[in-house]
Amino acid sequence: MAGLHVKKNDVVQVVSGANRGKTGKVLRALHDSGRVIVEGLNFRKKHTKPSRDNQQGGIVQKEGSISVSNVLLYCPSCKKGVKTKHEVRKDGTKTRVCRKCGEVFDKA
Ligand SMILES: [Zn+2]
Structure with a gap:
């Protein structure tokens, strides 16, 4: 599975589109369609x-839902959405790390 770069309960920042600059928590990651549902964003009114x-x-x-390509993981140190890289810990598990400041996400 290709996998998305964000997952449920991640805080993300929207980097393009109408909600650009807003942050929110991922409520659902829709792996099949490559989209995410972010808390409080992209409201659709339904009658x-x-x-x-x-x-x-x-x-x-x-x-x-919004396309996962429109969001980046929010780094609390950089105070913005950032690109991440994967690192393997000593115990073999993977974690995502901020490319700018080295903030470790996915704390065990
Ligand atoms: Zn950072």
């Missing part, structure tokens, strides 16, 4: 008819 659970009906806001 709903009144139902038993929602008697008013109306507009429900729901996060839409």
Whole structure:
């Protein structure tokens, strides 16, 4: 599997498109389509008819997916989205590391 460079619970920064510059937590990574759903971003308004659970009906806001190529992992040290590289720890597990400052993500 190719794998995405971000995964669930990562904090990412959007680097292009309408939400450029915004940060949020990845709620879901959609590996098949190469897209991610980021908390609080790319809302899509959905009109709903009144139902038993929602008697008013109306507009429900729901996060839409964005292409994973539009986001970078957010580095708390650099305070922005950064490119990462993979490093192998002594125990053989992989971790992502900030290319700029060496911040280690995926802490064990
Ligand atoms: Zn960094």
